[in-house]
Amino acid sequence: MYKVYTTQELIDRATKKPDNYSLCFNKECALRSTCHRAIEAEKNKDDSPFIRCVNPAVFPKDGEKCPVYSDSRVKVKYAIGFHKQMDAINQITYRVYRTLHSMFSNTHYYDMLNGNTLITPEEQETIIRVAAQYGYTFPPDGFDLMVEGEVW
Numbered sequence: 843m844y845k846v847y848t849t850q851e852l853i854d855r856a857t858k859k860p861d862n863y864s865l866c867f868n869k870e871c872a873l874r875s876t877c878h879r880a881i882e883a884e885k886n887k888d889d890s891p892f893i894r895c896v897n898p899a900v901f902p903k904d905g906e907k908c909p910v911y912s913d914s915r916v917k918v919k920y921a922i923g924f925h926k927q928m929d930a931i932n933q934i935t936y937r938v939y940r941t942l943h944s945m946f947s948n949t950h951y952y953d954m955l956n957g958n959t960l961i962t963p964e965e966q967e968t969i970i971r972v973a974a975q976y977g978y979t980f981p982p983d984g985f986d987l988m989v990e991g992e993v994w
Contacts, residue, residue: 847958849922849987856920856960856991863994866896878912916993921966923957923986941972957986
């Protein structure tokens with residue numbers, strides 16, 4: 843069954859650790875203080891008998907880049923919905939719609955349009971670029987709602 847998310851559920855998805863997020867328990871890692879995976883491992887109070895964790899075999903050797911490092915200092919602005927802007931460009935909406943619809947799947951396009959999923963910064967840029975391609979200036983703050991969140 844298709845799930846429709848509330849705005850609060852989407853905000854929670856942007857700001858709270860996903861249930862299946864892998865944790866890192868490498869106490870010797872030099873990047874531990876800024877890594878989401880290590881920080882969440884320290885905060886882990888889950889009483890579940892099973893958790894997802896990073897395979898110790900992938901811990902980087904000295905001087906190597908960690909393949910699963912997730913910088914906790916990086917924040918992004920997710921958008922939720924862009925109905926207002928699509929309504930504002932009704933003369934060229936169809937051409938913008940057709941292009942965006944072909945770039946994203948039918949479901950993902952409507953989820954983004956209706957605010958049922960977080961719109962990543964890359965997807966926001968694509969929407970703004972496509973609108974500009976057809977002569978419409980889509981303001982960067984033209985999305986229905988913006989929320990700052992983590993890069994999980």
